[in-house]
Amino acid sequence: MKSFKLKLxxxxxxxxxxxxxxxxxxxxxxxxxxxxxxxxxxxxLVYTRASGARGASAVTVxxxxxxxxxxPDDYPERINANTDIAARGLGYRQVDRLVEANRRTANLTYIxxxxxxxxxxxPASAWLARIEDRAEQAAFIMxxxxxxxxxxxxxxxxxxxxxDLHASDPVLARRQSWxxxxxxxxxxxxxxxxxxGRPEGVEIDAEAVYAVENSADVVNLLxxxxxxxLDHIEGYDWGAPIxxxxxxAIWDYEVPEPNAIxxxxxxxxxxxxxxxxxxxxxxxxxxxxxxxxxxxxxxxDVLIAPHSLHRGSDGxxxxxxxxxxxxxxxxxxxxxxxxxxxxxxxxxxxGIHDLSFGHEHELLTDAGGRVWFSDIGNRAVGYFDxxxxxxxxxxxxxxxxxxxxxxxxxxxxxxxxxxTVDRKEVxxxxxxxxxxxxxxxxxxxxxxxxxxxxANAGPRRISISDDDVMYLALYGTGQIAExxxxxxxxxxxxxxxxxxxxxYSVTWDPVRKVVWVPTANGDVIYRFDPATxxxxxxxxxxxxAFLRMIDIDPAxxxxxxxxxxxxxxxxxxxxxxxxxxxxxxxxxxxxxxTASAPTTAE
Amino acid sequence: MKKYTLLLAFAIAPNISAxxxxxxxxxxxxxxxxxxxxxxxxxxxxxxxxxxxxRSELMTEVLAGKIIRGGGGTWGNVxxxxxxxxxxxxxxxxxxxxxxxxx
Numbered sequence: 001m002k003s004f005k006l007k008l009x010x011x012x013x014x015x016x017x018x019x020x021x022x023x024x025x026x027x028x029x030x031x032x033x034x035x036x037x038x039x040x041x042x043x044x045l046v047y048t049r050a051s052g053a054r055g056a057s058a059v060t061v062x063x064x065x066x067x068x069x070x071x072p073d074d075y076p077e078r079i080n081a082n083t084d085i086a087a088r089g090l091g092y093r094q095v096d097r098l099v100e101a102n103r104r105t106a107n108l109t110y111i112x113x114x115x116x117x118x119x120x121x122x123p124a125s126a127w128l129a130r131i132e133d134r135a136e137q138a139a140f141i142m143x144x145x146x147x148x149x150x151x152x153x154x155x156x157x158x159x160x161x162x163x164d165l166h167a168s169d170p171v172l173a174r175r176q177s178w179x180x181x182x183x184x185x186x187x188x189x190x191x192x193x194x195x196x197g198r199p200e201g202v203e204i205d206a207e208a209v210y211a212v213e214n215s216a217d218v219v220n221l222l223x224x225x226x227x228x229x230l231d232h233i234e235g236y237d238w239g240a241p242i243x244x245x246x247x248x249a250i251w252d253y254e255v256p257e258p259n260a261i262x263x264x265x266x267x268x269x270x271x272x273x274x275x276x277x278x279x280x281x282x283x284x285x286x287x288x289x290x291x292x293x294x295x296x297x298x299x300x301d302v303l304i305a306p307h308s309l310h311r312g313s314d315g316x317x318x319x320x321x322x323x324x325x326x327x328x329x330x331x332x333x334x335x336x337x338x339x340x341x342x343x344x345x346x347x348x349x350x351g352i353h354d355l356s357f358g359h360e361h362e363l364l365t366d367a368g369g370r371v372w373f374s375d376i377g378n379r380a381v382g383y384f385d386x387x388x389x390x391x392x393x394x395x396x397x398x399x400x401x402x403x404x405x406x407x408x409x410x411x412x413x414x415x416x417x418x419x420t421v422d423r424k425e426v427x428x429x430x431x432x433x434x435x436x437x438x439x440x441x442x443x444x445x446x447x448x449x450x451x452x453x454x455a456n457a458g459p460r461r462i463s464i465s466d467d468d469v470m471y472l473a474l475y476g477t478g479q480i481a482e483x484x485x486x487x488x489x490x491x492x493x494x495x496x497x498x499x500x501x502x503x504y505s506v507t508w509d510p511v512r513k514v515v516w517v518p519t520a521n522g523d524v525i526y527r528f529d530p531a532t533x534x535x536x537x538x539x540x541x542x543x544x545a546f547l548r549m550i551d552i553d554p555a556x557x558x559x560x561x562x563x564x565x566x567x568x569x570x571x572x573x574x575x576x577x578x579x580x581x582x583x584x585x586x587x588x589x590x591x592x593x594t595a596s597a598p599t600t601a602e
Numbered sequence: 603m604k605k606y607t608l609l610l611a612f613a614i615a616p617n618i619s620a621x622x623x624x625x626x627x628x629x630x631x632x633x634x635x636x637x638x639x640x641x642x643x644x645x646x647x648x649x650x651x652x653x654x655x656x657r658s659e660l661m662t663e664v665l666a667g668k669i670i671r672g673g674g675g676t677w678g679n680v681x682x683x684x685x686x687x688x689x690x691x692x693x694x695x696x697x698x699x700x701x702x703x704x705x
Binding site: 154157158161162164165167172173176177180181183184187188191571 | 631634635643672673674675678679680681682683684686687
């Protein structure tokens, strides 16, 4: 009896000791196999964490060549059969999952089945292969994919609704329905882009802003290509090798709605993701380690709608607006702002899009410390002096071959801007007419203009290498252009693996010596290697991954960007994210648990 | 006792009212396609109300479902777009407000 009592006390104390031990964080690892037990590589494992979990909202890893995967860092939450970790791969469906978990380790086995219908993973761009004429495809992308993907899942749902009508004249029904959708979209975009200066109660002119000018053509195209339920797609592939490894990881940080997150960079110590909310007057700061969020309100009386973000070499964040002429600078360490309301010496207004990026994708000023900008409102380039606010602009020359078309000239907005390594030239892109050019800061003379083959090429954000080679993301034609600024020669224009992927931006990676290309309609990031002209692919872990500009953390080489579906009632993720390509290219390894983003003073 | 009072308060908390439904209609930008009296991309709200007011209880449910999931065939060839960001409760309040516009 005594022995039994002793045992009871022993069990009691053991239990007590165990219960006072700090909760152990668990590692999550496992393997992905097919139904024959063969390992599958490049399958995404997407861990959607519970609301309020410390750190990222979702973490994604990829299975390696042996089918094995391991999530980075450890997780304090209990992993069990209900934990939301899904396997995802183009042409595969998860059919089973086995979970063996204790307090230290969760070991997961995923069994995948090949499927013919790729609808669950294929990106919106896959459906646009139905547009066989490249010029027609480019025109459509330039018209319809400014704010969201086409056909995103809700567009495909709408195609099913049209089919469900069982109309006696199905072509007429489709035409009328898609015509209504184009008008509806015109209204929404007019609403979105007039928020900065729309008096209360004034009706929106849906034809005024970003409206589809040739809506009859667009309706004809939609009627012709979207004539089924859009619920079945076969034969799509990423078009280039997947470059992920077992060390690749993606951390998504969700921003609570309502918001219209536009783009993001990472700054500060501890590291913070700073995301522009174009739907409000704020930058959202997200602590990478904890996931805690705070707002940095821009101290202006009018809505500037933060749009483009630029990392300063001094650790500051430079913000340009969607709506007006106010440039803002944020010190993320203390939340202090400085703003400049730009006005030319003749009292003219400016409309800023980008500040001049240097080859390290930081804001680069000229030798006099002046900040150069692309002026989307005046089709101009210009500078302002942060010391006194003085501002001057120069209107870009008209490209003769595109001058006769008033619609093209009217939409020839000056968009991206980069500065050469010697800080003596800035180079710009013009979105609406397929033109780019340079400007000599000393002589105040333009270089070019240079005309891209397709007026709907859609050069958006541009980047420059440490050897003064400029890269242009051609949104409409689904290409990137490589232009040698030193010799003024085009080195090449390269089709992306999917020409309907709508590349929004390009970013030169000064350590890897490659160009990263985020897409708006393809749910992927491409890597372009200038040495071989080859592409590689990183598939993103979710649909409607409407990607924006990529910034590269100079210390760890992780890619920072955002899912940026705008217009508040458009569906889709609104997140900032970090991608570790898992190539070990930078000496310092990124981890959210220890993240800091060292900055160098000028 | 305090706890029970709190629970009771939750239990009898009113649903979103039809008046709030009007604000929800504004927020969801339904006026992109609908107006009060005149035909736009979709039918006028008053016409919807006039057609369905006699069966308002049933049609509140039907219209709420249509607001969220979209649908078509009632007023012609053009289906209404789905509004997946509207909750069921909000959609019912919006439908109640629309049906309440009947003359």
